[in-house]
Every structure is written in structure tokens, then in C-alpha cells.
Amino acid sequence: MPPRPRRQRPSHEAGRNEAARLADRLQQAGYTKRDIARIINRDPSLVSQFYTKNKGAAFVPALRQVLTAVETGGITDLPELAAIAARHTTRRTTASGARARVRTKAVLITPTGSGTGRVASQAIASGSARLRPLIAEAARRGLRLAFTVRLAKTAYVHPSGSRTDSPGIRRDVTQRADHTEERSYGSAHTGGFEAVDFARRVDATGGDVTAAVHQWLVETGRIRPDAQILHLEVRTWRPR
Numbered sequence: 001m002p003p004r005p006r007r008q009r010p011s012h013e014a015g016r017n018e019a020a021r022l023a024d025r026l027q028q029a030g031y032t033k034r035d036i037a038r039i040i041n042r043d044p045s046l047v048s049q050f051y052t053k054n055k056g057a058a059f060v061p062a063l064r065q066v067l068t069a070v071e072t073g074g075i076t077d078l079p080e081l082a083a084i085a086a087r088h089t090t091r092r093t094t095a096s097g098a099r100a101r102v103r104t105k106a107v108l109i110t111p112t113g114s115g116t117g118r119v120a121s122q123a124i125a126s127g128s129a130r131l132r133p134l135i136a137e138a139a140r141r142g143l144r145l146a147f148t149v150r151l152a153k154t155a156y157v158h159p160s161g162s163r164t165d166s167p168g169i170r171r172d173v174t175q176r177a178d179h180t181e182e183r184s185y186g187s188a189h190t191g192g193f194e195a196v197d198f199a200r201r202v203d204a205t206g207g208d209v210t211a212a213v214h215q216w217l218v219e220t221g222r223i224r225p226d227a228q229i230l231h232l233e234v235r236t237w238r239p240r
Contacts, residue, residue: 016050016051017050017054017056017057018056018057018060019050019055019056019057019059019060019063020050020051020056022060022063022064022067023036023047023050023051023056023063025067026063026066026067026070029067029070029071031070033047033048034047034125034126035078036063037126038078038082039066039078039081039082039085040059040062040063040082040085040089041082041085041086041089042059043123043126043129044122044125044126045122045123045126058089058090059085059089061088061089061090062084062085062086062087062088062089063085064088065084065085065087065088066081066084066085069081069084108134109134109137109138109141109143109236112237112238113138113141113143113144113236113237113238114235114236114237114238115134115137115138115143115235115236116233116234116235116236117130117131117134117233117234118231118232118233118234119131119231119232119233120230120231121230121231124210124229124230124231124232125210127207127208127209127210127211128208128209128210128213128232129207129209131209131232131234132202132207132209134234134236135195135198135199135202135209135234136199136202138195138199138236139195139196139198139199141195141238142195142196142238142239143195143236143237143238143239144186144188144191144192144193144194144195144236144237144238144239145186145192145193145194145195145198145234145235145236145237146184146185146186146187146188146192146193146234146235147184147185147186147213147232147233147234147235148182148183148184148185148231148232148233148235149182149183149185149213149217149229149231149232149233150174150176150180150181150182150229150230150231150232151180151181151183151223151227151228151229151230152179152180152181152227152228152230153175153179153180153181154179154224155223155224155226155227155228156181156183156222156223156224156227157221157222157223157224158222160175160181160183165183165222180230182231185217185222188237191239192237195236198212198216201215201216209232209234210229210232213229213232214227214229
């Protein structure tokens with residue numbers, strides 16, 4: 001008896017939604033997921049969710065127009081593509097037809113001024129955007145802040161525990177098995193940094209918290225210019 005023919009399984013491509021398929025075509029044209037996120041003015045994690053969580057339906061008209069501009073119009077400039085996308089991006093609607101509210105995370109700073117925000121590699125690559133409201137609110141309240149970064153050990157200029165690197169800061173340098181190291185800058189004991197100064201730095205980098213912190217570390221001679229931040233934590237408190 002001849003074997004029964006196997007059912008042909010649907011390809012992975014066939015299971016993707018329209019937003020993911022359009023994102024695929026843009027990537028084939030040379031754009032990264034991060035580029036696509038910038039074009040639609042969203043976090044790169046949302047573009048990844050086109051594939052993992054079936055999101056992105058609201059961006060399909062914008063992505064179609066962008067793809068047409070790239071393939072037919074020969075437009076390659078990201079700001080120009082972002083302007084095209086903005087004209088064709090509509091907000092989600094509720095069941096009643098009203099505009100849905102944009103979901104945002106609350107900035108958690110207590111009445112005493114204590115607040116903490118952390119980001120890892122994916123958020124850091126897109127500028128640590130979720131930390132910007134925390135820093136802005138700390139600046140508005142006149143708070144102080146400190147931060148902890150994790151980098152490759154070879155990315156630091158000074159050896160761990162050096163008083164030149166972070167003088168007067170009492171801390172335990174966290175060394176990890178993957179040859180990275182966490183170091184803290186600023187504390188309540190030493191007074192930390194004025195949040196308003198860091199808020200200005202963040203504004204000067206167009207809201208890119210990662211770039212602002214990296215720039216400060218390079219300017220003050222603490223890390224090498226080509227160093228990559230792998231983890232970032234910001235803490236706030238009210239000065240006495």
C-alpha cells in the first residue's frame with residue numbers, strides 16, 4: 001500500500017500578518033527593524049511584535065506608502081520616509097469608534113523623590129526612551145540622580161574601584177562571568193547629580209538617554225569612545 005501523501009504545512013511566511021510582510025520587504029530593501037521603528041515613530045520592540053504578537057495593523061497603510069516611496073519613488077532618507085508614514089498613521093479606535101488612548105507607563109517617583117528606572121540591551125539600542133520621562137520629572141521636581149551602567153570590562157578607562165573613576169562613592173563593583181562590569185556614578189552620600197543638568201543633556205541628544213549618558217562618560221574620561229552600554233539604571237531622590 002503506497003504511503004499517504006503528507007499534508008503541506010503552511011510556510012512561516014504565510015502565517016505572518018500584513019505589517020510583518022511589509023516590514024520584511026523593507027528589510028529586503030536594506031532597512032533594519034530599528035530603521036522601520038524610526039520611520040513609524042515607535043520603539044523597535046513594536047516592530048518585533050509584528051512577528052511575535054500579531055501587532056501592527058494600524059501601521060499597514062503607512063508601511064504600504066513607505067514601501068511604495070522606496071520601491072517606486074526611490075526615496076531613501078529616513079526623515080522623509082517618516083514624514084510619509086506620519087501622514088498615513090491613524091490612532092486605534094475603541095468599539096464605539098472613539099480614539100483609543102495611548103498606553104503609557106506611569107513615571108513612578110514617590111513623594112519623597114525616590115524613583116528608579118532600568119533598561120536592558122533592546123531598549124538601550126533605541127535610546128532608553130522609557131527613562132526620559134523619569135529624568136524629566138526628576139528635573140521638574142528639582143531632584144538629584146545617580147546611575148549605574150554595565151559595560152565590557154575593557155570599555156572602562158580606569159580599573160575597578162579607582163577613586164579617579166568615581167571618587168568617594170562607596171559601592172561594590174559587580175563583575176559578571178560574561179566579562180562585563182557594573183559601576184555606579186553618583187549617590188545620596190556624595191550628592192549625586194542635578195537631574196535638571198542631565199535632562200538638558202538628554203534634550204540635546206534629541207531624547208536619546210543612552211547617548212546622553214555615554215557622552216558624559218566619554219567626556220569625563222571614564223569609558224572609551226567606542227564603548228557600548230549594555231545595562232542602564234537611573235535612581236532619583238530629593239536633596240536634603
